[in-house]
Amino acid sequence: MSQGETDQRPLATRITSAVTDLAKPAENELARWRRTFERFATEDVDGKKYLSPGQFIDAIAPTEEGFSKIRREQYSVLFRVADSARRGLIGFEEFVVFETLLKRPDADYQLAFQVFDVDASGTIDFDEFKAVLSSNTAASGIPFDFDCDWMKLYLGKRGGQHVLGYHEFTQLIKGYQGERLRQAFHWFDKDADGYINPDEFQRIIVEIAGHKLSDSVLERLPTLCTMNPGKRISYSEVIAFHNIIREMDAVETLIRRAVRKSKDGRIDVSDFLNEAANSMRYGMFTPMEANIIWHFASRGGVGSSTRLALADFQALLDAKWQPPQQTFQAEKKVSGTFLQEFANSVYNFVQGGIAGGIGAYVVYPIDLVKTRLQNQRSTVVGEVLYRNAADCVRKVYANEGGIRAFYRGVVPQLVGVAPEKAIKLAINDLVRKKATDPETGRIALGWEIAAGGAAGGCQVIVTNPLEITKIRLQMAGEITRAEGGHAVPRGAVHIIRQLGLVGLYKGVTACLCRDVPFSMIYFTTYAHLKKDVFNEGRRGKHLSFGELLLAAGIAGMPAAYLTTPADVVKTRLQSQARAGETVYKGVLDGLRKIAQEEGPKALYKGGLARVIRSSPQFAATLSVYELLHKHFPYPFGPQAQTAARPVLSTQTDISRVRARNALRILLDCSSRFGMVGTESAAKNVALLPKVLRSS
Incomplete structure (x- = not known):
């Protein structure tokens, strides 16, 4: 058959x-x-x-x-x-x-x-x-x-x-x-004069294409008559509008391509027609059709030379589009007061702390090995203690108490990681939100870098005390063994009392030199990987868990390795120096002496371990954070209202x-x-x- x-x-x-x-x-x-x-x-x-x-x-x-x-x-x-x-x-x-x-x-x-x-x-x-x-x-x-x-x-x-x-x-x-x-x-x-009334045009389009247009466009169909004098609609305009509906997929594709190429995220009629000429081999859109697209995208209030953002076209492109005011009003009713906004922030803070704690705990053994390798001085009398990372893992396990030795100092790390991650994420989001064009959703590269730098700088308030305490605890086992096992390992409380408030911020300049560029590189790379590589937001796409994990992991690699020299100096400044070890006066002095005494390669000691640690840590942190937001949303926010609705399938059987x-x-x-x-x-x-x- x-x-x-x-x-x-x-x-x-x-x-x-x-x-x-x-x-x-x-x-x-x-x-x-x-x-x-x-x-x-x-x-x-x-x-x-x-x-x-x-x-x-x-x-x-x-x-x-x-x-x-x-x-x-x-x-x-x-x-x-x-x-x-x-x-x-x-x-x-x-x-x-x-x-x-x-x-x-x-x-x-x-x-x-x-x-x-x-x-x-x-x-x-x-x-x-x-x-x-x-x-x-x-x-x-x-x-x-x-x-x-x-x-x-x-x-x-x-x-x-x-x-x-x-x-x-x-x-x-x-x-x-x-x-x-x-x-x-x-x-x-x-009367066969080639014109019909606006309401008659509306009746025709509703009859043959009502299912293809949003209610907003259907209600504004009669306004097409305002494009020309006479307040009536010609057959040419009717055919032009019908061609737009018939080729709506091509219209959307051309608009998205033109917007991506635009420097400011906005396009005019000439940009649209130029993109059509470059992208289409045979099909073309007429100037009348392009002007009609602009008429409905701009709500009929501007000319074809006006530059519009992608959001302006959504009412025409999406048949199920709803006015954004409805969403805004719903959110305002739920989260309009200061106390409610504060409670939402606290809720997000807790989720960020949980996610950060999980990420830090997973990679903490790698961090311990990284710290030991970075603090190892080749100029000290006697042989080098660790030949490489694998040798360090073997000796720590054999000589310092097995698996538990790899988690020395993990408690202060978990205690401090919550405010650290919360501050970093909050500051980055705040600066990005203020610098983002609300209509185009675009943010200049300079502002992206500045947002990351501000986030990295603010987190040092929490990071430096956390880091110096963690490093002292991580080195305790090595010092005890070097002193013949006679010294009794001290806990975090003893180290904090010993250092005092001023001592907790020893090496803060080096910490800033590490965290500021790290966050600049990381957040900027992460945002562009999601948008440019994994196409987040295109056609309403939401990234899967695997895509988020991959984007966060890849972004951490260059950020971690390129900031290793600052991390090496910070580790040396914050660790407790032993007899015969070089003492550094500051960041520049540390960089100079390490390069002179141990060679430039010494500045990248533990660089691979930093990549192996930071990349999965940030991947785990951000992915867990996304999962917590998805499965445990703020119970009193706008998402709580929508959560009660039936969950719709995201993947439809063909x-x-x-x-x-x-x-x-x-x-x-x-x-x-x-x-x-x-x-x-x-x-x-x-x-x-x-x-x-x-x-």
């Missing part, structure tokens, strides 16, 4: 064939269909379960559609296709046949064909096509002449022998919308996409398609957007 033919075999034969066609690798798919059927089917007839129309819609409709532009009732059109026995219920066998059909690459057009093929003959004649369309377009009040020359090109004259096969039908249904538009304009243009696309093909004939013949047509019309009801 060819792809275009309709299967006319008995139902039992079709079922057997469908099941047989499922190869062994697809047996799990049959089991999945069984689970789906059993989940929704409750109608019990003669001991067998069946799907009612409502249950069938629940089983096959894509949940993330939200029924905002395609009404739930309209999916009943597909129920009539699946209900081959015409009993008003669908058994498992029929459900398998329908699901098998959805697996076909042209399932959307196959379903549309079967809707028009009322007698299941495998062909569509003139009367069938007219009957189905008439019943679904009558409510619009805009007639369609089925005896026109355009119809004769496809079906010949009425009463003739020409019928449409599947492939011919696909071309007819694709071209129908253009003929519907032409006839509708001609019907409204009573078969569900094809079921939805079949309806879109039919909705191109009429936005009301499938809403006739129900128990209450008035009720269904009442569910439509206000502008659609009024028309």
Whole structure:
């Protein structure tokens, strides 16, 4: 049987064939269909379960559609296709046949064909096509002449022998919308002067493309008349607007490309047309079409020379777009007071501390090895204690008490890491938010670097006391062993008392020299990896856990290695010097003496260990932080309201996409398609957007 033919075999034969066609690798798919059927089917007839129309819609409709532009009732059109026995219920066998059909690459057009093929003959004649369309377009009040020359090109004259096969039908249904538009304009243009009124234009577009445009654009359709004197709309403008709708995917692609190339994140009509000329081989957008795009993107208030941001185009590009004021008001109601904002900040602070603690604990043994290697002086009398990182791990484990030795000083690290990470993240976010253009979402590279530097500088308030205490504890085991095991290791409290407040900030300059450039490099690299490499935000994309982990890990590598010299000097300044070791007066003195006495390579001691430690630490910290935000959001914020709503699937089965696309093909004939013949047509019309009801 060819792809275009309709299967006319008995139902039992079709079922057997469908099941047989499922190869062994697809047996799990049959089991999945069984689970789906059993989940929704409750109608019990003669001991067998069946799907009612409502249950069938629940089983096959894509949940993330939200029924905002395609009404739930309209999916009943597909129920009539699946209900081959015409009993008003669908058994498992029929459900398998329908699901098998959805697996076909042209399932959307196959379903549309079967809707028009009322007698299941495998062909569509003139009367069938007219009957189905008439019943679904009558409510619009805009007639369609089925005896026109355009119809004769496809079906010949009425009463003739020409019928449409599947492939011919696909071309007819694709071209129908253009003929519907032409006839509708001609019907409204009573005096044949080539103009119609704004409300008449609105009625036409709502009828043939209401499902493709947001309510905001639908309500502003009459404003198209303001583009030219006369306050009426020409056929050229109607066709231009229809071309925009038909090529909306290309429009969005060109706008996004042009915005990415723009220095300020804004584009004008000339930028759009230039991008179209560079990107499209044959298709082109006319100046009128581009001006219409700008008219609706700018709410009709500016000219084509005005530069617009990507956010300005969303109402036109996204059929489910809602005014941002609604979201803002909802957030304002929940988080409008200072106490509520403070509580939210504290909640985020705690989550940042938990995430930072987990990240620090995971890599702490690596940090201990890094500290030992950096503090090792090759000029000290006697042989070098550790040849490399592996030798350090072996000797610490063998001589200092096993695994526990690798976690000396971990407690102050965990205590201090919460405020450190909270300060770093908060300051970086604060500066970035203040420096970001609210319309374009762009931030200058200089401000990105400044935000990271400010975050690194502020964190030193907590980091320096934490680091010096940690280093003294990490070196305690080595000092005890060097002194023959007679010295008793001291804890964090003893070290803090010994150093005093001023001593806790010893080496603070070196700490600043390390943390400021580290944060400059890290946060800037992390932001650009997410945006430019993993395409966060493009087409509403949210990064997966793995992508966040990878971006955070990669960003930590150059930041950690390039700041190693400052970290080496800081470690030497903050550690307790032993007899015979060089004493450093400051950062510059330390850099000079280390380079002279041990060679430039000594400035990068422990550099690999820093990369191995910092990269996974920041990856773990930020990833855990993202997970905490996702699974444990602030319980009293705006997200708490949305959390109560059903969680919608982020990945739609391709078969569900094809079921939805079949309806879109039919909705191109009429936005009301499938809403006739129900128990209450008035009720269904009442569910439509206000502008659609009024028309």
